Amino acid sequence: MPHAPHPLDADAVRAWCALALDALGGAREEIDAINVYPVADGDTGTNLYLTVESAARAVDAVFDAHATTGPGSRPGLAEAVRAMAHGALIGARGNSGTILAQLLRGMAEVLAATAATGAQEAGDDATLLRRALRRAVESAYEGVARPVEGTVLSVATAAAEAAEVTPGDGPAVARAAHEGALTALAATPCQLEVLGRAGVVDAGGKGLVEVLGALAAALAGGPGAARPTAAPARGAHDWLAGGCPAEAGGPDVPAGDGPAFEVIYLLEADDAAVARLRARLDALGESLVVVGGDGLWNVHVHVDDAGAAVEAGIDAGRPYRVRITHFGAAATERTRxxxxxxxxxxxxxxxxxxxxxxxxxxxxxxxxxxxxxxxxxxxxxxxxxxxxxxxxxxxxxxxxxxxxxxxxxxxxxxxxxxxxxxxxxxxxxxxxxxxxxxxxxxxxxxxxxxxxxxATRHAELVVAERQSWTMAGVCQAGDVLGLIDGDVAVIGAELAATAETVLDRMLAAGGEMVTLVLGADVPEAVADRLQRHVRGGHLAVDTVVYRGGQHAARLIIGVE
The missing domain is CATH 3.40.50.510 (Phosphotransferase system, mannose-type IIA component)
Structure with missing residues (x-):
């Protein structure tokens, strides 16, 4: 029985994320296996999966937040697509994941602006989707320092062009975008010689095809729409066996002999600082992608000097969530x-x-x-x-x-x-x-x-960030909270004294062993004081101390 088409709304965005995550989960190993460009490190499928998982989690969080405000409360399209784009941005992994995040951000710009102004009319999902796909491609090319054809960018362009010339409703346009992407994907080995030599299609483009198939399925009302209605596009080996089109045959871009490190970080910076950062990183390395906006950016670059890439981010603003991957070590671990x-x-x-x-x-x-x-x-x-x-x-x-x-x-x-x-x-x-x-x-x-x-009861000592109600009363910002088995049981002004109270409450129910795990900035003197406290009041209880190095909890306590 065919599914009823679904309007382009917040529920469709949530379904899109869920279907895309499922599709990438199923295709992850295949995409990893064909990953030869820009670096043959076999992780494109995994990176795309993690990027979409972050987007899906952000959309789910928006729905969950509305659910707490009352029955029937749901986010609008603008809120859902902004959450999707933001989640993808902060969770983007690798070169292809970062580009996908920018594609989603470009679509969100159009969808959110239209929804926020109330300009979207019933039945006009097709026009809106065409504009969103066009903007997605424009923003992706803006984010990539040196675009290369035969990659995910070519597949995204073909999807947008197919959507432009396809009449019909939103599901028809989404299906056309998916089918256009499939055809473009099969042509990538003729556009990029490194793909042709390996006999594979572009891994990032393959991932985008899965994402667009999920969009078609979401708007058609079910996963069955993820399959194209046109004849399947020829695979890479079919194209190569039959010869590339005369106009094809792109540059031989070498893979595997480039810079030693991949550097990724989120960056809080203004537009002017990011423009300077682009120029600086472009001179340092390759595969530069800087995406985002409104003060938050995701920076991705391949370099030999990872420290210099991070230093450039520090000069531009505030980099955080810094990830540095050594390609040689990663490839060795994967192939061993x-x-x-x-x-x-x-x-x-x-x-x-x-x-x-x-x-x-x-x-x-x-x-x-x-x-x-x-x-x-x-x-x-x-x-x-x-x-x-x-x-x-x-x-x-x-x-x-x-x-x-x-x-x-x-x-x-x-x-x-x-x-x-x-x-x-x-x-x-x-x-x-x-x-x-x-x-x-x-x-x-x-x-x-x-x-x-x-058999191990647990407690944490954390510092309150703001005034709030707790099970132990009202706390103020800066108070030390003692959480026993996840619930606030003690509010204090000082770490060691509050921890002593927590220990007494926990040991009142018995115990033979106390484990103390010290946070990153907690001095050893706190552990010494707590050990003396346990020995003084609970003679049969042993204490062991570990330097945990965690940041959120100043102290973690276990009682066995």
Missing amino acids: VHEPVQRAVVAVVPGEGLAALCAEAGATVVRVRPGEPPASGELVQAVRRANAREVVLLPNDADLRHTAAAAAEQARAEGVRVALIPTRSPVQGIAALAVHESARRFDEDVVAMTSAAG
Whole structure:
């Protein structure tokens, strides 16, 4: 039974994100495998997936926020597309992910402006979509310092051109864009010789085809529209076997012998500073893409001097979420052949000290950066990196429950046996790792680790950022909050004294071992004072101290 067409509204944007994420999840390995340009580092599919996952998460957050204001409250189109574009911008990974973020931003500019002014008329989704796709291409070319044809840019251009000449409603225009992108994708090996030699189409363009197919499906009202109605476009090998069109045969752009590092960061800066930054980075390296606007930018460049690229960002404004990847090391790790081990543990941790502690215990570690929770794709990558037939996943954060569950489900679909232990704190993860024995049967090991984690009560000491109501009363900005098992139980003025109160409350219910994990800037004197406090009031209780290095929680406490 055919699906009813869906109007171009906030629900369609949410469905688009979800369908695109699903499509990229299914195509990720194939896209990674054909990634030969601009660097053959085999991660384009993964980068695109993580970029769209960030966009989808931002759109879901807008819907969730409206749900708390009352039944029936929903975001408008403008709010949804802005969230999508912002999420993609802050979560963009790699060269293709950064360009995709700019394509989405260009579309959002048109869709949000039209929706905000009320200029969109019923049945005029087709015109709006044509304008949005045209603007997407313009903005993408603006963001790329040295555009190369035969890449995702060519595929995006063909999609917009096909939309321009197609009559009909919104779903028809979206379907035409998808089919135009498919045809352009098959021609990319004739436009870029490095693709032709490898016998593959452009990896970023392949990812964009999946995203546009998801758009067509969302507007048609169901995933069935993701398939084109026209005859399938010829694949790369078909084009090469039949000969490239006379006008094709683009430049031989070498791949794999370029700069050593990929540098990506978010940047808060004004337009004038970004213009200077573009010129400076263009002289330093290649594959330069600077996207964004309104004071927030995503900067991507390949360079030999990673420090100079970051320094340029510091001179321009405030760079953060800096990621530096060494291409040689990344490629070596991806191509090295390992015999899978039987069992591994993947642990998510928020600080350098905790990461070192878990790694020393044999875990594959996912490090949480301040203010940047990991996406499910990062956890899946860690499971793959562990290269084991059986994996125990420790999220160590209550807020990562759904993310970890999604990662576990995807890893299971890839044939890995995964057990998710819902650890809510790093101290529960430490307790689980302490009893882990890979020689046991998998189920027995999981039960033992789950039991150890569940027997560990946890607390955190954090500093309040603003005045607010809590279960312990009203707190003021700067107060120290003691959270026991996730709920505010104590409000104090000073870290050590508040921690003593928290410890007394936790130990009142019994305990044999106290674990103290110190935050990044907490002096050892605090740990010494708390150890004396435990010895003075609880003689049978042992205390162990770790320098965790985490930023959000000044102190993490575990009681077993």
